[in-house]
Amino acid sequence: MPPRVDREKCDGCRAEKEPLCEQICPGDLLTLGEDKRAFCRAARDCWDCMSCVKICPKGALETRVPYQLGYHVARLIPMMGTNTITWTLIDLNGKVERFHYINRGSLD
């Protein structure tokens, strides 16, 4: 499932040539549209790595959990710290689970 872009929040990284999501996407799928907002140009090729969700400084991107794992209400949301990552998983029934990891290696 391709990432969904919150068009209110996305500022196209102020319409720079390449927004951060475009730079990070391993499949080079995201790009800026006519309206200077990010969009996924090949929805079927997205494999939900969530790199774009993690990097977006505005929190404008969201991916949905693939249907094999959970129906569309289910959500997986990362929050990035300096060297921590926090996952919030909300399942079909609204049950919330949270995972908190400290990344290996140092900040620099």
Add this chain to the structure above:
Amino acid sequence: MSGKIIPKIGLFVSDPGGRLSRAIDLETIVQKFSKTKNISGCEILKNFPSGNGLGSIVEGVRAGRFNRFLWIGRFPPEEIKRIESELSAAGINRYLHEWCDLEEQGIGGDGPPLDVQTQKAIILIQMALARTRLLEALEPLKLPGVASVLLIGAGTAGLHTAGSLLDLGKKVYLIEKESGVGGKVASLRRLYPRICDPHCGLELAIQKLEKSDRVELHTLSAVTHIQGGPGNFEVKIEKRPRYVKEGKCNACGECARVCPVTLKDEALPLLRDSFRLPMERGVGYSSPQKAIHPADPMAYPPAFVIDRQFCPPDCRECAKICPTQAVELEQNPAEAVIKVGAVLLTTGWDPYPLSKVEEFGYGLYPGVVSNTEMERIADDPPDLQEVGFIQCAGSRDERHLNYCSSVCCSITLKQVLRLKEKLPGVRCHVFYQDMRTPGFDEELYQQAKSLDQVIFVRGTPSTVKPGEDGKLKIRVEDTFSGTELNLQLDLLVLAGGMIPSEGSRQMAQLSRLPVNGYGFFESHLPCHPEESQRTGIRTGGSCRGPMNIAQSIESSHRAAMDLLPFLNEVIWVEPNYPVLNLTKCDKCKRCMEECPYSSFYFDANGFPALDLGKCRQCGICMGVCPLQAISLRHLTIQQFAAQIRALKPSFIPKEEPVILAFLCQNDAYPAAKSAAEAGFAIPPNVFFLKVPCAGAVNNALVADALAFGLDGILIAGCQDGQCHFIKGNQLVKIRSDDLAEKLQKMVIEPQRVRFENLEIRDSRRYVHLVHSYLEELRRLGPNPFRN
């Protein structure tokens, strides 16, 4: 990271008089920390160390026991300086000290019980220790500079400041768009309050320029490009041709004698002939202005100048007669590049175009003149019986200028006094809304009121129409008596206001300096009135707002003071500047956009690079970087992250929320500190970190804190418009709002991130804020990540 050097920390608690040991169990703390990793010495000092205790510490450093220090307790600044300098003699860099004041965090006094306070102190020391481990030795940076300065605009502010800078031994480049120096003030005839000639003061400044060999004056020039930063500005200027060689002309005036073209006075096209000065009418002993004439408005530089557009074709009379062969009729515009350490803009003001104020007939009827034109008429008046002065013509009027130009009332009074001196029989009517004569200008007002036939009418004329014999018919209501006056005037003077000059507008665009709604240069009033958002470029004088001559000279001198640090061979930079980790950076350019001082530029590979001279070390770039690739060198993001990780409030029961506050060091931190000093009850579950600006708080740090289980994050910055770094508080507000929305998606209450504005003396509000926030968090329950 400190690389391979293993930190050997000396931890010393200063407790003069036993203040701390009354509130916390110091013995337990010392015992606990003497066994902690990386600590090689832990001791309580009963006195300030430099009094008697530093000897053994220095020995410890020499023996290699310590390579950095954590000082707990309250140290006066003098003591800090002494310790730093004594230990730096022993080889400890002054950036390898960490100062941890427990009392400012609320420890001490008769607060919570001893064991709770002790636990809080342990956490605070652990936080400070985490930072101490990551400290790095830093040295102030030396940047090459040049002892030269560029002043744009050789008006009264520019000339006087140039003179002072020359006295200080700096090289001065002066740029002026006219052919001569002096600016607007030189075109005036009299100055209040002494009703003296302005040329007299300007002449003094010019004499300084004449005598100095460190000044370079470029007249008929305009700046076309500015680049670089403090210490290495490169300014391109374009010089219009003068057609007379400056070094050769000795101003003998032979050329003006033979010049066939007499210039009409463009400034007063509509004036009746009888109002023109004898010189302009071509009678009397003074000669009229020719196409080749001395520099204007003051004849410095002494070389003549030709208004080439008035020359008849193929006329070479001046070139033929010139005894020094100075005339060069085929000159072309030239370009020059000037390298200077700093730039001062003294680009001045222009009079408001009064033809826009249609109801008073300026430009339509002869006999309606502006106050700048009145200068020469008042000085040498023709025969006049009735003269009117309209104050605030186009000022304090939302259709025109919505501000008071602050000098027009005094100027009118000066002109009235001068006119009465020349023509004692003349009757002057002053139509005003309010007479504004600040300070000692009041004397002018009293003097004018005491004169016979000077009438002050509170009211603005409703109609101005031409009457018989070239007179003007005026209808005005005296709003004090309610009577309508119908007057026949010979001359009507409009007191127009001041607007930023054309040159100011151009420079604002060229240097990308912000201007206020009226087009004047904006600054951080009132703390830094000459502050500009471009380090090394300052604005002074009336390009910053309407002001009188004395204020304008003061203002430009004040601005020059700020530039002095950049006018040296060496520019010192505190080593707390941001560094970029280019392996992480992916060129998103957010740092470049949000930097309030435009300190970043693109390097050869398209990465942002920092101009260290321009940077003011606010850390806003560190706060904005989405990849945490930017760190201030002495306040790195790693150090902050380590401090947050060390904050483990296990002693506080889970029902009690824990707050981490990021306090801006300019306003919010002093507020919190004085709250603790004033003995307000600071709850033990509030911890704060000092940041250089609220804008330096990175969202990742907030996310870290939440992920480690802290219940509420408070970010406190200055009030809007009071941020010392222009808009750091607003930037962090936007960022924390973004984060709060994200929290909502994660089914975490968005109230867990809160932004507040605090003023420097808001200590009571700070305490209240902390208590009410704790109350709110108690209602929310613990952070889901708290364990």
